Amino acid sequence: MPAHLAYFYIPQGYIMIMAVFVIIFSLYAQIKVSSAYNKNSQIGSRGGMTGRDVAAAVMARAGITDVEITETEGRLVDHYDPVHKTLVLSSDNFHGTSLAAVGVSAHEAGHALQHREGYQMLEFRMALVPTTRIAAGFAPFIYIGLMFFSRSVGGIFLDVAIVVFAILTVFQLITLPVEYDASKRAKVQLVSLGILDQDEMHGVNEVLDAAALTYLAAFMGAALNLLSVLSRRN
Numbered sequence: 001m002p003a004h005l006a007y008f009y010i011p012q013g014y015i016m017i018m019a020v021f022v023i024i025f026s027l028y029a030q031i032k033v034s035s036a037y038n039k040n041s042q043i044g045s046r047g048g049m050t051g052r053d054v055a056a057a058v059m060a061r062a063g064i065t066d067v068e069i070t071e072t073e074g075r076l077v078d079h080y081d082p083v084h085k086t087l088v089l090s091s092d093n094f095h096g097t098s099l100a101a102v103g104v105s106a107h108e109a110g111h112a113l114q115h116r117e118g119y120q121m122l123e124f125r126m127a128l129v130p131t132t133r134i135a136a137g138f139a140p141f142i143y144i145g146l147m148f149f150s151r152s153v154g155g156i157f158l159d160v161a162i163v164v165f166a167i168l169t170v171f172q173l174i175t176l177p178v179e180y181d182a183s184k185r186a187k188v189q190l191v192s193l194g195i196l197d198q199d200e201m202h203g204v205n206e207v208l209d210a211a212a213l214t215y216l217a218a219f220m221g222a223a224l225n226l227l228s229v230l231s232r233r234n
Helices: 012-038 050-060 091-095 097-115 118-147 157-194 198-231
Strands: 068-072 079-081 086-090
Touching: 012 068, 012 097, 050 086, 050 097, 050 157, 050 198, 068 091, 079 097, 086 091, 086 097, 086 198, 091 118, 097 118, 097 157, 097 198, 118 157, 118 198, 157 198
Parallel strands: 068 086
Antiparallel strands: 079 086
16 A cells, blocks of 8 residues: 555545535436426427437437437436447436426437547546446445444455545546536537527536436545545555
8 A cells, every 4th residue: 555545534524524524416317307407307398209219310410329328217227338338318308308308318319429529538538438437336335344343344444445436436537528518418408409409408417417417426425435546554
């Protein structure tokens, strides 16, 4: 362990204060995205295009023809799989014509555009996925160790915890520009393709901007875990 990490210390009282802030912010982000999505899922787009058609239109404009658009059960489980080149939309967004459905679908198509263009941050995140999955597998055991054996853990255990939480923190940090860029691309495409009128973009902005808060909350949580174990390493 590098010497400078051995003397990295934040009083536990400060860690607790930061933890309370992160918890409150995370709850706020979840409430915000749920509220924005529920509100704008009730507002239909004038063009009446389904989320599936929107995603297809955005990708077609970029010349993307090798990405499959599929439907899945669940709520807000939409994602783009760059490995299998699959854009997955929840049933509500796949068939929906609301501002929320249109915005989420365009956002996921934005990831497909990133992939086609070789967007560096997306490529970096993809490269980290295997390592991040391994780190995420260790995380529950580290939480248990810190929770029940906080006074006795040290040495190698904390070194492993630092590495695990550092990987997870870096992954969440890289996720921020990837998600923000996908939303930016989505907003541009929706207007330039004539899918939405400019005055309809307020609803899309509400949904995508609220979703951005959840990515920030995830990064803050990961960073707090890292700070906590670094402090314990003192």
